[in-house]
Amino acid sequence: MSIVGAPLPFVLTLLVLLVRSHSVFSYPTPMNCTDTSRLCTSFLAFKPQPNQTLALIQSMFDVLPSDITVEEGSNGFDYLFIRKNCSCLSTSKQYATNTTFTVRSNEGFVNDMALQAYDGLAFLLPNTTRRPARVGAVVSLRLFCGCSSGLWNYLTSYVLKDGDSVESLASRFGVSMDSIEQVNGIENPDNVTVGALYYIPLNSVLVCCSFFTVVFVVTMHKVIDFRLLRWASECSFLLICCKAFFDRWGRTFTPSTVLPSESIFHGRSLLG
Secondary structure, three states, X not given: OOXXXXXXXXXXXXXXXXXXXXXXXXXXXXXXXXXXXXXXXXEEEEOOOOOOOHHHHXXXXXXXXXXXXXXXXOOEEXXXXXXXXXXXXXOOOEEEXXXXXXXXXXXXXXXXXXXXXXXXXEOOOOOXXXXXXXXXXXXXXXXXXXXXXXXXXXXXXXXXXXXXXXXXXXXXXXXXXXXXXXXXXXXOOOOOOOOOEEEEEEOOOOXXXXXXXXXXXXXOOOOOOHHHHHHHOOOHHHHHHHHHHHHHOOOOOOOOOOXXXXXXXXXXXXXX
């Protein structure tokens, strides 16, 4: 059947169906698994929206402040790295982690609202595609996570953004391009999709900058000396957070910075 000469409404309807079909089949799928008894530590890279407070994010991901690692940008929080237990679902044999989402608007549909709130980290919710949103409703959902096959200690779920590449992610997370390509089955590093979910393999746990640690450093005048900074050079996330501390309190930081043992940070709590 040719669409040449077809009525305009028919052509528009066909285009809408094609777009929807592409959206469904291009949406990321969870990582497959076989061992349903396995439980591992995983991380989710989440870029918060301006209206998402720390308290709201803790509720969205069902985590404690100590489970959140902060990467600060020039205009506030850039990325949050959220630690969650990950397991293999016995029904679908896919890795996932559970959480709940509280609906905060009466406009639109629950599925669309949740997918937008979690910025691509949430599963498409079954039986909620056309479920109207109601303020205060609590919805159970699952988030993308992954357990390493043994080659790496941890996997981080990351939704690719404009400007990202396999090379830039490898540099940012301190891992090789080959390891990212291997865990994601990427044959051509130039052929990656913005908005798709990829797994970043890590050998070091993200412990550098939980909110409890930040508050302790600031309010208890915790000494940070050269030994910590030397260790930071082996952990890209700790290095980022050390730089964030220095930037926030008006200090100049390089990986070779040497602080005298009596050096302390002064300032208000980051939670205040």
